[in-house]
Amino acid sequence: MPGAQKVSENLSAQIIHDEPFFRAVADEIEIFAAAYAGRLPVMLKGPTGCGKTRFVEHMAWRLKRPLVTVAAHEDLAAADLAGRFLLAPEGTVWHDGPLTAAVRMGAICYLDEIVEARQDTTVVIHPLTDARRSLPLDKKGELVEAHPDFQLTISYNPGYQSAVKDLKESTKQRFVAIEFSYPEPSIEAEIVMREAGVEAPIASGLVDVALRSRNLRGQGLAEGASTRMLIHAAKLLRGGAPLSAALRSAILLPITDEPDLREALGAAIAASLPNGLSLQ
Amino acid sequence: MPGAQKVSENLSAQIIHDEPFFRAVADEIEIFAAAYAGRLPVMLKGPTGCGKTRFVEHMAWRLKRPLVTVAAHEDLAAADLAGRFLLAPEGTVWHDGPLTAAVRMGAICYLDEIVEARQDTTVVIHPLTDARRSLPLDKKGELVEAHPDFQLTISYNPGYQSAVKDLKESTKQRFVAIEFSYPEPSIEAEIVMREAGVEAPIASGLVDVALRSRNLRGQGLAEGASTRMLIHAAKLLRGGAPLSAALRSAILLPITDEPDLREALGAAIAASLPNGLSLQ
Amino acid sequence: MPGAQKVSENLSAQIIHDEPFFRAVADEIEIFAAAYAGRLPVMLKGPTGCGKTRFVEHMAWRLKRPLVTVAAHEDLAAADLAGRFLLAPEGTVWHDGPLTAAVRMGAICYLDEIVEARQDTTVVIHPLTDARRSLPLDKKGELVEAHPDFQLTISYNPGYQSAVKDLKESTKQRFVAIEFSYPEPSIEAEIVMREAGVEAPIASGLVDVALRSRNLRGQGLAEGASTRMLIHAAKLLRGGAPLSAALRSAILLPITDEPDLREALGAAIAASLPNGLSLQ
Amino acid sequence: MPGAQKVSENLSAQIIHDEPFFRAVADEIEIFAAAYAGRLPVMLKGPTGCGKTRFVEHMAWRLKRPLVTVAAHEDLAAADLAGRFLLAPEGTVWHDGPLTAAVRMGAICYLDEIVEARQDTTVVIHPLTDARRSLPLDKKGELVEAHPDFQLTISYNPGYQSAVKDLKESTKQRFVAIEFSYPEPSIEAEIVMREAGVEAPIASGLVDVALRSRNLRGQGLAEGASTRMLIHAAKLLRGGAPLSAALRSAILLPITDEPDLREALGAAIAASLPNGLSLQ
């Protein structure tokens, strides 16, 4: 990623020097800035591969704040965020986790897909999201008050949550929410050109493929082709793959293994090809 | 939070010097004071974001007691409250947990959403809630008798508990209960003005939005807009966000992802806007 | 608790010097004494808050034995009772758990709500409950023979056990059982007067409330007001709370959150109030 | 237990010097002796409290072998039987578990209710039950060949096992089985006299009570009164308890909490009382 550097050898925070490319779709930049002005925690909602991670990188650059990113998963425990005691020659020594580090230095802490984490992880952020703005390190017996510039951002994909795994109401209500979707065709083509280094006609053709695939949502497909998949296809083309093979490997095969859906999606994609190529 | 300071570098207790802002709705302050006079443990019941945490801070200030707060979660074990042995150069050394610290110093210990914790956590507080007023540290082989000023307070949201996760009868009966709900409109507007720094007409308008959303409870919504959400919207307005965007980000999007409910809630909120703005 | 002192700084056993107040309901004192004469293990059955813990304290005082109390919970493991190796500068060192300590010193060991514990915990007590009267410390490779004065007592609330969590037949049969229920009204009023320091008319009125609430058992209520709840209400009155608020906080709110039951219970309680006060 | 002594301070094996009282019901002593002659592993089947543990003690005395007893439970792991490395000043040091100790010294190892243990525990005994007669200590990298006098005995109560928790066929087939039931009335009365120190008429009356209770098996009762319960009742009588209280505490209350069953059982017991006493 251009402009990203580590703060120190021993820290997973990024300081982003160069503007990460981001094309706004609506008022997402203004809302985030207003939330940051009031130090309100933010929740980003939206489908996979639509640019949420890039947006946070862009806002960190724009607000001149370090960025600490943690990808949540079902074994992520509170101690993975807050820190833990490790054994050293002189006895046990405390090591700050990435959240504690962000709280102390005044970074933006981005917890990606927080709903995947264990519940103790979601509860540990509660005191950081209200007037207290503090992080209790119970095991260390310390109450860390947040740096004035600290900000907490999480992502949340409503379509993925099941009844057994969802954020608690008492957690959701603590966040201001911003909703994301795929960009306008012309903007999306511009993004593909920029990210994969291909010409405008190729990018436009790929966006056309994406729109056709997204029309199949609700007919069995969970999601259509994402902007990320278009960039993959464009890069395969640049690497020398023929068009049909690039679309098959980057879009058709990753989206579904169900034979009927794959046939329908293949037909939809093939209809947009200039010369009647088949993907099968 | 104004007036909160750590007792020492190594302690998660707060001493609250300045009066935390709290507007009483009913006789909650008197009941808590009477319970404290008899050193009875207290259970606070009520919905998310209605001010339970602030109430405990207020009472700690009023009773001139340090406050130790622990947010419970499903991995919170008894040892996280009581303490544990840690490895040091001279062998294993005992470290008091936050509950033990509060018991020794005579603090108010506030266990937030205790029902989320593991059962050993709820059982460890039993001897502190009856005539014994003691905390056995089985692993250390010590019976800590509570400081005369120690008081135990827990919160409990009845609407959230499922059949598999509820407080045992033998635990519930050990507490005196105080019930909370949202304040009267005029009081709630005063709170929003005070917390977000906005003018009275804006605060009143936001409370009006909240009342409309709360009317939808029972029609599919688990809860309406909380006082906390109103403060969020007011802060977004102060940060420069337009009214419709502030309401959408602070209230509409966090409350529900269900399309029908979102439409109904959006219509209810829009009906209260001065100029027919839409939230979508 | 009057008369309770720790045996030593490092021991969770109590030696009870002053007679703990206990009013016998039936022949429970005689049966316990006969069981102790034969060194038979005892199981106390009965509802929450009816005085089982106090009874064991009374018997320990009467029999002049130290008392070791352990509140069981679902994470209580055999090692929590028997003991474990801890790391010290000279290597691992064995530390007796509370049960082992009681076995060696000849104390009464009271395991409260044993059914909550993990199964290894219930099995570890088997050799203490038959002719062997010994406790094998497998991890230490020691067979501890019980002090001649050692006695084991457990509590068990049949109404709470589910099919998945019950004592094994082979455990139940090892104990002599004593059944507890709430005391006669006059005795219960005497207990309330004594424990909360209120006058006879107030105590009698509260017992009257309790009787009305207990009549609702079987109509949806798991239990009525316990003796402990009456003491709580009396203490709130002494602390300055008005009567209706004391009854609401000490009895009505802790017992149930179900609206219909709460209304029925509130009406039953209000009917016993001198001046038609409402609890809502 | 008469005649039982520890082999050493650091060993949970018993050497039984005096003959433990045991009255054979059928050919159990001969079968066990024949199995021991062929060094075949033995499984004891039968209800709770009928004397299986005492039988093993008797056979250990008769065969002049030390006895190592382990009560299995659902957290009993292979390492609890085989042994484990413990941390000592000179590094990790291996400590034999009770099974390994029995294998080396040629003791009888009695695993009580083995089906309760974790599966790794049942598998670890396989090589001890066939021609190999060896115990692999995988973690230590040692293959311990059994002492020629070593014998393995387990107990198993078929009535208690559920579908999810039963011995594997490949485990059951490795054992020779002996079935136990309650002794003949005259023998059972003799046992009660001997164990509790009461006169013959009292013992006979108690056995009469037991027979009546066992007739209720299959009408809702899992089991009737065991020999152990009769001994308890006799000891309570010796300790000064009246007859009806002794029967209630030792038999009626421990067997069932179901009101209908308790009433039927109480009536059956009362019918055998000399003077129409009630147990309620």
Place this chain on the structure above:
Amino acid sequence: MPGAQKVSENLSAQIIHDEPFFRAVADEIEIFAAAYAGRLPVMLKGPTGCGKTRFVEHMAWRLKRPLVTVAAHEDLAAADLAGRFLLAPEGTVWHDGPLTAAVRMGAICYLDEIVEARQDTTVVIHPLTDARRSLPLDKKGELVEAHPDFQLTISYNPGYQSAVKDLKESTKQRFVAIEFSYPEPSIEAEIVMREAGVEAPIASGLVDVALRSRNLRGQGLAEGASTRMLIHAAKLLRGGAPLSAALRSAILLPITDEPDLREALGAAIAASLPNGLSLQ
């Protein structure tokens, strides 16, 4: 076991000097030898107690290879096979597990009932079963290439596997399979004579009993009497037990606890007795 010796004090491998008695039923010896010539992994299928373990011992003797046997169970983890770091005075030190030891020395490694193990255990053997013939020790960062003489053998009883616990297709396909069943009557009698030291008529009579019991398979019995059970019965006879008691303890009681099945099986066995003896 005749001829079995440990390679060293600290190793669980056997070198088998004397031929273990084994009577081949079909071409199992030739197939195993051909598989070993191609270093193909082998899976032994067949019921309990039919001689699979003895066959592997025989082949290890025949091929002059050391034998390492591991009995799998549901808590067997990859580290139990591969090895782990242990704490020593000079820090953590790696200890090879039994599989790694076998891989290095060129032994036959026999994993008994592998399907019982945790999945990581089955995956860890994959690279040993294809052209790679290597064992990655991820935690140690070492790739151990197998000794040219190393061979992997597993056992698998298809009748026992449930839907939730079965070998993955991608594991099964990696093995060449050999199927086992009980031997012909004359061979089985010879085995019983040899293993238990009884005369031919007794052995033949016991085999006759086994055949009758195996005819009941499919009528409720999971399996009939195994060869092992016949050897048990013969040994009890040698130890002095009467015929009916020997058959009851060695065959009838271990096979089933279901009353109807036990009666049917008892009748089938009794029909083969010379003098109309009953087993009940």
Place this chain on the structure above:
Amino acid sequence: MPGAQKVSENLSAQIIHDEPFFRAVADEIEIFAAAYAGRLPVMLKGPTGCGKTRFVEHMAWRLKRPLVTVAAHEDLAAADLAGRFLLAPEGTVWHDGPLTAAVRMGAICYLDEIVEARQDTTVVIHPLTDARRSLPLDKKGELVEAHPDFQLTISYNPGYQSAVKDLKESTKQRFVAIEFSYPEPSIEAEIVMREAGVEAPIASGLVDVALRSRNLRGQGLAEGASTRMLIHAAKLLRGGAPLSAALRSAILLPITDEPDLREALGAAIAASLPNGLSLQ
């Protein structure tokens, strides 16, 4: 495996000097090369035993990159890939896991059957699959940026995944996919000749058997005979096993234990034998 060597004593990476034999079926080599040119992560889809592992080895040789292979299983945790702290005399010391080692050195990291792993494992690779190309080591507090030559490849068998165990959409979309199936008969025969060292007629006959077995897919068989099974059969033939025994042990017995399916498969295989041999 020809040409495979360890990079160092302490590293599980292979440098492949000699070309691993691989016969391409379609454009898989070109697509992988194009993906590698754009440093896109690759997912290999296809049935067991069709040559996915060999393909990755071939591409590593072709692209002159070291290869790190990890076989995933349900207990594989993120720390097994990323690394962990180990205790050494000077305190805890960090050890890179195989993924971190591959990221630093610029190897191809092949995660076989990634869907089997714990979810934290799949999430830890996310930042390596987008523009970030970095691996955060949260416990060490280090953000490792990938070597420019690093490439990530995973395998995924769609037919095996259940509803509860499948890759998340947000993971699948991050990979370019290549689909594998069994090769053309002439190519498959060439592979068998080459791998097992048998003559052409034998290899062709075995491929004929495989084709017949694969025709039974969908009639109850999950899969037909794989190329690996043909190589097994050919090796058994070379080791001296007769044809029918080789086919039975290498193909018939491993594929199914269901009697009807086994009979149908046996008949299909027997039909292709030159002389009407039976497999039973």
